[in-house]
Amino acid sequence: MTLLARLDRLPLSRPHYLLLLIGGLGYTFDGMDSAVVAFLLPSAQDAWGLSNGQLGVIGSATPFGFLFGATVAGLLGDRIGRKKVMMYALAFYAVFSVVAAFAPSYEVFLGARVLAGAGAGAESAIIAPFLSEFVPAKRRGWFIGALAGFFSFGFVMAALIGRFVVPTLDEGWRVAQVITAVPIVMLLWWRRSLPESPRFLLQQGRADEAETVVSDLERRVEHATGRPLPPVPDAATAPSTERPKVNLWSALTFLWSPAMARRTGIIWLVWFVITFSYYGFFSWIPTLLVQRGITVTKSFEFSIIIYLAQIPGYFSAAWLSERLDRKNTIALYLSGSAVSAFWLSQMETPVTITLAGAVLSFFLNGTYAGVYSYTPEVFPTWIRATGTGLSSAFGRVGSILAPTIIGLSAATLGFGGVFGLTTAVLAVGVICVVVFGLSTAGRSLEELTEPAKEATR
Numbered sequence: 001m002t003l004l005a006r007l008d009r010l011p012l013s014r015p016h017y018l019l020l021l022i023g024g025l026g027y028t029f030d031g032m033d034s035a036v037v038a039f040l041l042p043s044a045q046d047a048w049g050l051s052n053g054q055l056g057v058i059g060s061a062t063p064f065g066f067l068f069g070a071t072v073a074g075l076l077g078d079r080i081g082r083k084k085v086m087m088y089a090l091a092f093y094a095v096f097s098v099v100a101a102f103a104p105s106y107e108v109f110l111g112a113r114v115l116a117g118a119g120a121g122a123e124s125a126i127i128a129p130f131l132s133e134f135v136p137a138k139r140r141g142w143f144i145g146a147l148a149g150f151f152s153f154g155f156v157m158a159a160l161i162g163r164f165v166v167p168t169l170d171e172g173w174r175v176a177q178v179i180t181a182v183p184i185v186m187l188l189w190w191r192r193s194l195p196e197s198p199r200f201l202l203q204q205g206r207a208d209e210a211e212t213v214v215s216d217l218e219r220r221v222e223h224a225t226g227r228p229l230p231p232v233p234d235a236a237t238a239p240s241t242e243r244p245k246v247n248l249w250s251a252l253t254f255l256w257s258p259a260m261a262r263r264t265g266i267i268w269l270v271w272f273v274i275t276f277s278y279y280g281f282f283s284w285i286p287t288l289l290v291q292r293g294i295t296v297t298k299s300f301e302f303s304i305i306i307y308l309a310q311i312p313g314y315f316s317a318a319w320l321s322e323r324l325d326r327k328n329t330i331a332l333y334l335s336g337s338a339v340s341a342f343w344l345s346q347m348e349t350p351v352t353i354t355l356a357g358a359v360l361s362f363f364l365n366g367t368y369a370g371v372y373s374y375t376p377e378v379f380p381t382w383i384r385a386t387g388t389g390l391s392s393a394f395g396r397v398g399s400i401l402a403p404t405i406i407g408l409s410a411a412t413l414g415f416g417g418v419f420g421l422t423t424a425v426l427a428v429g430v431i432c433v434v435v436f437g438l439s440t441a442g443r444s445l446e447e448l449t450e451p452a453k454e455a456t457r
Helices: 001-010 015-047 054-077 082-101 107-133 137-164 172-180 184-191 196-205 209-227 248-255 262-289 300-308 312-322 327-344 349-379 381-436 447-450 452-456
Strands: none
Touching: 001 196, 001 209, 015 082, 015 107, 015 137, 015 184, 015 209, 054 082, 054 107, 054 248, 054 381, 082 107, 082 172, 082 184, 082 209, 082 262, 107 137, 107 349, 107 381, 137 172, 137 312, 137 349, 172 184, 196 209, 248 381, 262 327, 262 349, 262 381, 300 312, 300 349, 300 381, 312 327, 312 349, 327 349, 327 381, 349 381, 349 447, 381 447, 447 452
16 A cells, blocks of 8 residues: 555654654553562562562562453554543553552552563553554564663663662662662653554555555655655555454464464464563572572672673664564574573672673563564554554463472572573573574565565565
């Protein structure tokens, strides 16, 4: 369709970077919410006299909420629109962060943490497919990879809050959660600045609204670049006009149909492998450090080194994804994760364990950058948000299971054996992506997903 060809031929410029900033700030606060929990646990334990088991349940609350939030966001994003879900999810997350901050009891705190996690998971699942629908094919991998890189800023901010707010202020752990709710003010900005996805609008038969969005973006890009826009190429592949009703059953039926099963299987596998590995490793590294003689297991220095390593991991993978293709970038960083995981298992001193952990953080988060770029590209527009949300939700199953599975395995295998086991899981991910993954770099979303027979490639 000419309208989408007009959209895809626009050069990246200030309007696109504004979208990157808006979506990136959402990911920053999602990452901060996920990471800050570790710094709240000691204070929550002191406030209510919690057992280690209760602390473990709190630690699982956010990923548990993420699972349901990601699932619901995808389904709603394909029904009522990406923009609405993005804004409502942010408001939901912020409200329950405040509830958690003033929680009078463990039970209220736990429930609020689950619901805040659901809001963060919903926002996290919708941002990447939403913004991928605005970006030209030749820069989409870099753009979405860089978007995911904003998660790392949130982790660094969480470490700073954990160091300078939680231990230094009265009720600092409650103040920290109020800080994580600050993004509620972004709603005022988002309401004015965010357009709805033209691809979603076309899918819903709202062609006039899609024309308005594309025309406005063209005008702003031309003003930002100071040059005439490139000519409109022929639209080689038209989007489907089919508008099936999306619900959980119809989504699963389509995603696991013969035409889509290979794509869905690979995406779900990669999400599970990377999320299982990430949460498995980093939930147990503090214990490993204790065994090697570090007494303050969540020291600021350790956390900040690990979290800072995420930043070059994300952005280097975003850069490579346009040059090596998304699936090859994912395979490369998964391979680096496997090697550094094995390296970590062999280390003995606190310094070398921290160094190996930082390298592992670099590669694991680089893999996430590739996965966030890759996932929205393989699903058709009418089910893109749902497909992305369900993939992310399946990955969250890995984050819930990993600490328990690795904890039980550690007793019999030892930590070297556990890291070796997870290295094998990463290796399986590498092989499957290389053999069965889809090449997506430089191809329009419609070329990748329309017509349906393309799904068999």
